[in-house]
Amino acid sequence: MKAVSLEEVLQKESRLTLGLMSGTSADGLDIAYCEVNVRNHFLKNLASATIPYPANLREKILGIARTRKTDLAELLGLSSYLGHFYADAIELFCRDHEITKRGVDLVGSHGQTVAHLSRPLQFLDRSVTGTLQIGEAEVIAKRLGILTVSDFRSGDIAVGGSGAPLTPIYHRAVFSREGKTNVVVNIGGIANITILKEGGVCLATDTGPGNCLLDTIVRDRTDHHFDDSGKLASSGEIDEALLSKLLQSEVLQRRLPVSHDRGEILRLLDDDDIAISMNKLSTESILATLSELTAITIKHATDQVLGSATPDSVIVCGGGAHNSFLMRRLQHHFSRSRVLSAAEFGVDVDFVEAEAFAYLANLTLSSLSGNLPQVTGASRAAILGKISLP
Numbered sequence: 001m002k003a004v005s006l007e008e009v010l011q012k013e014s015r016l017t018l019g020l021m022s023g024t025s026a027d028g029l030d031i032a033y034c035e036v037n038v039r040n041h042f043l044k045n046l047a048s049a050t051i052p053y054p055a056n057l058r059e060k061i062l063g064i065a066r067t068r069k070t071d072l073a074e075l076l077g078l079s080s081y082l083g084h085f086y087a088d089a090i091e092l093f094c095r096d097h098e099i100t101k102r103g104v105d106l107v108g109s110h111g112q113t114v115a116h117l118s119r120p121l122q123f124l125d126r127s128v129t130g131t132l133q134i135g136e137a138e139v140i141a142k143r144l145g146i147l148t149v150s151d152f153r154s155g156d157i158a159v160g161g162s163g164a165p166l167t168p169i170y171h172r173a174v175f176s177r178e179g180k181t182n183v184v185v186n187i188g189g190i191a192n193i194t195i196l197k198e199g200g201v202c203l204a205t206d207t208g209p210g211n212c213l214l215d216t217i218v219r220d221r222t223d224h225h226f227d228d229s230g231k232l233a234s235s236g237e238i239d240e241a242l243l244s245k246l247l248q249s250e251v252l253q254r255r256l257p258v259s260h261d262r263g264e265i266l267r268l269l270d271d272d273d274i275a276i277s278m279n280k281l282s283t284e285s286i287l288a289t290l291s292e293l294t295a296i297t298i299k300h301a302t303d304q305v306l307g308s309a310t311p312d313s314v315i316v317c318g319g320g321a322h323n324s325f326l327m328r329r330l331q332h333h334f335s336r337s338r339v340l341s342a343a344e345f346g347v348d349v350d351f352v353e354a355e356a357f358a359y360l361a362n363l364t365l366s367s368l369s370g371n372l373p374q375v376t377g378a379s380r381a382a383i384l385g386k387i388s389l390p
Ligand SMILES: Nc1ncnc2c1ncn2[C@@H]1O[C@H](COP(=O)(O)OP(=O)(O)O)[C@@H](O)[C@H]1O
Pocket: 022, 023, 024, 025, 026, 027, 028, 187, 188, 189, 190, 211, 214, 215, 225, 226, 227, 228, 229, 230, 317, 318, 319, 320, 322, 323, 324, 350
């Protein structure tokens, strides 16, 4: 059966959209199959799944992100490989959910970030910034015959923004409540917050590590990939000396809003002083301390924006929402707010970001801007994304 044409997609009142997201944890590709109303932009998640990355692919991506070193041929190969991986994943997902080709109007693909300049770089006679998400969208569009929007961040950078975060426009659509101050916390590899107040977004920023330091320690010291439900951390003790050394690091002292590079956060563990402190502790206590670091940096960032005001709700999504120890530490620090999983808003915590890219792809096709200049620092609102035709 022939796929849906561009003209048909543009005229539709609602578009069946696949949002694809793969975060800095490189744990897998999150797919959300959504129906997006073109007039009011209401999004309904119809089905979702994560297709895990095989271990060798994950190691390759994490290695590049950590060292920032790769060969150009290897990078091209990886981008092409991921494009095919995404296309295979969509085929598998559609087969499992009995979705035909005509059942998909559009793909919004974030891609895999391998580099994100968190601060300007002096290049020849100009100061420049940039971001690189790979996973060739042309492969998805051409192989599957589906219109695909990708590379959302570059448009914001082109108008002077930092290219991140882009999910706040979607957080506002889902989690904003009249008269309430809500903080949306996404705990992926890196953690980020969106502060919603008076129907708008007052600030969104990365806060520091999410799960990336935890995952690195767990992988180095155990046979697991992550601290399931925070069980290991729960049996450790928070070490105040290590915590205060980590908190004093330059990367966690920057003025908000910030956009963090995963590699830069991971290099915290290479610091001699920090490594010496860690070597004196059990794995459990290191994990307890690093979980506390995640919770406390989220609290500090929120306080910097809200001052003494208390958020009504702290709504947690991303993989970190499954970590009960982390959730308890957040409730400890936000003692006067309700700390809850985004699941209580009827949202699947693991697919908020994938949904956001389905949402953003629809804004692109409707010629609507997807960035919030007050959030990214851009000089203006801009239509984001590159469109790959089937
Ligand atoms: N059951 C769980 N218990 C504790 N942590 C979890 C659990 N499930 C996922 N995570 C954490 O969440 C991470 C993945 O989160 P995710 O939101 O997908 O991040 P990213 O956007 O960086 O891919 C995992 O690497 C792991 O650290």
